[in-house]
Amino acid sequence: MLSERLLTSVVRECTKNYLRLEPTQERRVPGPKPGQKYMLYMHVPFCERLCPYCSFNRFPFAEDRARPYFANMRKEMLMLKDLGYDFESLYVGGGTPTIMIDELCDTIDMARETFSIGEVSSETNPNHLIPSYLDKLQGRVQRLSVGVQSFDNDLLKQMDRYDKYGSGEEILERIGEASPYFTSLNVDMIFNFPAQTEDVLFSDIERVVESGTSQTTFYPLMASPSVARSLARTVGKVDYAREQRFYEIISEVLAGGENPLFEHGSAWTFNKRGTGAAGEDAMIDEYVVDYEEYPAIGSGGITYLGNNLYVNTFSVNDYNDAIEHDRMSLMGKATFSKHDQMRYRFMMQLFGLRLDKRQFKKDFGVSVERGLPVEMAFMKASGAFDRDNADELTLTPKGRYLMVVMMRQFFIGVNNLRDQARAALVGEERELIFGDGK
Numbered sequence: 001m002l003s004e005r006l007l008t009s010v011v012r013e014c015t016k017n018y019l020r021l022e023p024t025q026e027r028r029v030p031g032p033k034p035g036q037k038y039m040l041y042m043h044v045p046f047c048e049r050l051c052p053y054c055s056f057n058r059f060p061f062a063e064d065r066a067r068p069y070f071a072n073m074r075k076e077m078l079m080l081k082d083l084g085y086d087f088e089s090l091y092v093g094g095g096t097p098t099i100m101i102d103e104l105c106d107t108i109d110m111a112r113e114t115f116s117i118g119e120v121s122s123e124t125n126p127n128h129l130i131p132s133y134l135d136k137l138q139g140r141v142q143r144l145s146v147g148v149q150s151f152d153n154d155l156l157k158q159m160d161r162y163d164k165y166g167s168g169e170e171i172l173e174r175i176g177e178a179s180p181y182f183t184s185l186n187v188d189m190i191f192n193f194p195a196q197t198e199d200v201l202f203s204d205i206e207r208v209v210e211s212g213t214s215q216t217t218f219y220p221l222m223a224s225p226s227v228a229r230s231l232a233r234t235v236g237k238v239d240y241a242r243e244q245r246f247y248e249i250i251s252e253v254l255a256g257g258e259n260p261l262f263e264h265g266s267a268w269t270f271n272k273r274g275t276g277a278a279g280e281d282a283m284i285d286e287y288v289v290d291y292e293e294y295p296a297i298g299s300g301g302i303t304y305l306g307n308n309l310y311v312n313t314f315s316v317n318d319y320n321d322a323i324e325h326d327r328m329s330l331m332g333k334a335t336f337s338k339h340d341q342m343r344y345r346f347m348m349q350l351f352g353l354r355l356d357k358r359q360f361k362k363d364f365g366v367s368v369e370r371g372l373p374v375e376m377a378f379m380k381a382s383g384a385f386d387r388d389n390a391d392e393l394t395l396t397p398k399g400r401y402l403m404v405v406m407m408r409q410f411f412i413g414v415n416n417l418r419d420q421a422r423a424a425l426v427g428e429e430r431e432l433i434f435g436d437g438k
Contacts, residue, residue, distance in 0.1 A: 004244060007378075007405050014343065015413025021311060021332035021420045028328055029295055030305050031083045039089040039291035040080070040111065042073060043298035044097040044104070045316065048127075049164055050433075052234040053190070053221065055415035057300025057314045057422070058095045059432055069299070069316055070103035072323040074110050076297040079328060085295060087115040092122040101133050108140045123147065123188075126165040129174040138181045145186040145217070146175060151207040152200050155193055158235045168207065175211040186215040186269075191246045193221055194236030201246055205253045209261060216262070217269045218250045220408045222415065247401050267351050267395075267403040289352035292345065299329065300418070307341055309334045314421045315429055331421060338364065342371045347410060351403045355393040368393070 032038060046061040046069075059065070090111050097104055104122070111117055121143040124133075129146065137144065150156060151168030165171060179185045187208055191201060208216045223238045247268075254262040254270045262270035266289060296303045296312065299319035303310040313319050313331040322329035336344065342364055349355040360368045369376050379385060384399030395403065425433060 004240075004402070004405050007402060008240070008409050011406055011409035012413070014340075015410060015416070019309070019334055019413045019417045021334055021417060024310070024330050024333045026310075026328075026330050026333070028079065028083060029303050029310055029330070030308070032085050033293075033306075036293065037291070038085060038087050039091060039294045040077075040085075040087040040115065040117075041294055041296040041301060041303075042090065042092045042097075042107070042111075043095065043296060043301040043312075044070075044092060044099065045095040045299050046099045047094070047096045048099070048125075049160065051159060051161070053159070053223075055222075055418055056093070056095065057418065059316060059429070061096075061099050063100070065316060066100055067103065068320055070100065070107055072320050073298050074107055075323050076328065077107075077111060077114055079323075079326075080295055080297070081114055085115070087111075088118050089291070090115075090117050090120045092120070094123055096125050096128070097122050098124040098128045098133060098137070101128075101136055105136050105140055112140075119143070121145065126171040126174055129178040134178055134181045142182060143184040143186060143215075144178070144182045145188055146178070147188045148175075149188065149190045150193065150196070150200070151204050152196070155195060155200065155235075158193075158195060160234070172207055172211055175213060179212055179214070184214045186217055187211060187213045189216060189218045190221055191218050191250060192238065192240070192243050194239060196246075198246070198249065201249055202253070205250060209254075214272045215265070215269065216254070218247075219268060220247070220404060222408050222412050243405075244401055247404055248397075251397065251400070264353060264400065266353060267400045267407065289348055292348065300421070302414070302417075307336045307338075309336065311417065311421050313424070314418070315425055317429060331424065334417070339371075342368075343375065346372055346375060347403070347406055350393065350395060350399070351407050353395060353400075357390065357392055 043057065045057045045059055046066050047058050048061055050058055050060065090108070092104070092108070108120055112120075119142045120140060122137070122141045123145045125147050148171055149159060149161065151172060153162060153168050156162040156165070156168060166174075175185065175187060189204060189208065220243055221238050251264075254260065255264055260273065262272050265271040293305050294303065295305065299312055299316050300314050301312045303312075310330050310333045313322070313329040318331075319329040342360075345360060345363070346355065346368065355368065357368055360371070364371055379399065379402070380388070382398065382402060383396055384402050385393055386396045386399065387394040422433065
């Protein structure tokens, strides 16, 4: 599709320009703006084994590396408290946040005691959907997101997940058992694996429905240059020519027809109708839709405040040293121009299915048509808008796919940013990531 290829190229070049790290000597992130709502992002960079398609900051788990790390994240929370921050929501990503369940619970408890947190979302892996973990997470975590990727056993073996997390049948059973513990249980899936056929995709969608989950997120396979190499060695080269067809299948089966089982929560998140996961207040992985600005704690965390994006060191050793010396572990930042900020708002709100035109003009002093004439002309010419009036922009099915393309390419750009930060690793940590991963 011409519009997809053009959009991919444009977003790729844009992210190269504004997602470029510059060194920083700042010891703290800026303080909060009065009256603004914030979410806290917390990063746990430890996994039992490293997946080939993941570009997040992650290290092979070792208890002597992880335990002091959790203690330092709790110290870093207090630094944010001293700056005047309060938070109404907490998102714990990884890595595998549940890798040390007691440390995670202690950290969540402290966050709830320190801030006005009303909802907690955490990621996990299927092997942690066991009663001893679920009992501890219940009440502490409202939304649990389980990284499944596929229920197909051949694909799971290609991804080196079959031996780690069990067969598709075992994972399906565990999801059904875990679902009652949470307000929302999200099943994370990936589509457009090179070996994934339409029949395999249909089967994955059917199993998502069968699982009884209240929410599912279908991400397109994303390959930044570093991940593309490991992907090619394991699951094959990514073919973006099939992506739109696969996305249309997912959208039609889950959210199409007269009485769909699910409805779109974002361009690639689907909420089950008739559950607490549906509606405007549903929690989704892309917290940037609801919280445009957010501090991030932990090694590899990415903060976005004002017109600056800050990246924490990817070295766990350097992170621990920084916190123990009463400073945050900021190793670089990127500064957004006003035009970049407008583009970011345009992308994030439309990915969340609705752009508020009146708020856009209030915040930027210019209408979206005046501020982003090229972007608006492209989207209109592509048939992306369903409603385009004085109040809002909403999307057609074609528009939703274009937002998938835009976000896919944006996240590849963020992955490139992570690669810049990861390149600074030295010694043992560099060997853990760039060596054999053991």
